[in-house]
Amino acid sequence: MNTIALGIDRARYETKVYFRQGDTIFFTFLFPVVMLTIFSVAFSSSGNFGTNPDGTGGVDAAAFYLPGMIAAGLLLSGVQNLAVDIAVERGDGTLKRLGGTPLPVISYFIGKMGQVFATSLAQVVLLLLVSHFAFGVALPTEASKWGTFVWIYLLGITTSAVLGIALSRIPRTGKSATAVIIPIVLVLQFISGVYLSFTQLPTWLQNVASIFPLKWMAQGMRSVFLPDNFSSAEQGGSWNLGGVAIVLGIWLIVGLVAARFTFRWIRKDA
Amino acid sequence: MTETQPHVSVRDLRKTYGDFTALDGVSFDIDPGETFALLGPNGAGKSTTIEILEGYRDRTSGTATVLGIDPQHGGLSWKARLGIVLQSSGESGNVTVQEQLSHFAKLYPHSRDVDEVIAAVGLTEKAKTRIKNLSGGQRRRVDVALGVIGRPELLFLDEPTTGFDPEARREFWELIRSLKREGTTILLTTHYLDEAAQLSDRAGVIAGGTLIDIGTIDEIGDADARTPLVRWNDQNGAHEERTHEPAGLVARLYAAAGAEPTGLEVVRPSLEDVYLDLVGAYDNSLKDNS
Incomplete structure (x- = not known):
């Protein structure tokens, strides 16, 4: 088999294994749905968000939190999933075994990326279905909105997956992987407008968050799922999709370079 | 390379970690089709040697070739000719079991039949069981199956039968003999x-990181160590x-x-007796020198 075909076979294998791990399913796959449900129910009686002075233009809690949860899902399915997964595989001998076979590293990466695409796509569809059918969120009907969704989704999930591969080098052992990675991911979610409304954060914290990709993924998803009048509440008063593309693009390249040059099957002579 | 060249050739292999010398000038060859056992106490350097040959560790000095290639620079086509059974x-x-072997079979250009390999390691009845639900010995058989699925020319077996019951070990020996008959070269610890x-x-x-003896199974140890032993008891006690x-x-x-005579035994020393003598003599020589 060639490198691509092996990669596709790896993706099938990886996806199968993913859905057999109870902890991954809860903390990565279902987490955004659980959080959306909690926020939607908790704030269901507190009225609409982003209402104009004349009482129009607001959305309810479920609609307000949906874009942030989709963005959080991208971060979890990519960064958290792969950084922990690969660190654990390095710790438990999986990578050592693979490193002794003629499996190309690129095929291994294709397998991981394929697993991330498959699982995150299922995650997004689940989020949209739950928000629509359980909480009555009106989804966009314009094709242009879905076009925006597709490119932000693809750029976001690719960047996130590549950064996950790069970050998998940081935990020293497989056992410490979740303890090292989850705080990073959790802090980013709090400062990037997933759980807390971004513009309510102090300006300096907004500036810090703007360095990282999650803020831009969330902003991009808000441009798809929130009414256009919400754009005035963003930093700079617009959706700034150009900024979304640039920042995610830079992180994609940083992640690719880091993944390419730091990945090893084993820590030689550690 | 020609068939007459050894499959493994090691000369003056040294490996140091800081001040610690794990390997101190080890040399040996393994010919095509030969099964070579590397014996020694824990920490003696067996695994370091085998991991250098597998390409997992870099040597400090000396030379090593495996299937004609320096393992520090072995590519994918080189790895396709190896089978590696790591320590657990x-x-x-x-x-x-079946999913894992089917997947690994795809990684190699000339893989064996998955069901045949599963049968050869005696796991046919467990083929559809998840590996995490197997016993330790059964998991080890999966490791062995993964090591041979790619039809390797050279097979590394690092303590392959740890956790096997006696019957499973004998079945494993049969498997290894059939691989030998096919001409597989094997390095066993x-x-x-x-x-x-x-x-x-x-x-x-x-x-202690050095090769203290090497030879055919019948030659290992000095001639004395091979001399038969007679044990018996009389009114003065036990004699040997x-x-x-x-x-x-x-x-x-x-x-x-x-x-x-009571308690009469005539014992031809086994490899184990010879080995224990050898390692014991080595330990004593260290004590004498220090």
């Missing part, structure tokens, strides 16, 4: 000396005598006592 690992095992004696053509004994003429000794004992 703790993989999560969320796939079935084991703590079971009977296993080494059963399977290997030659053995090297490694202690090494002799090349044990039958003569037994006949004299019988004649002298005029009766059957």
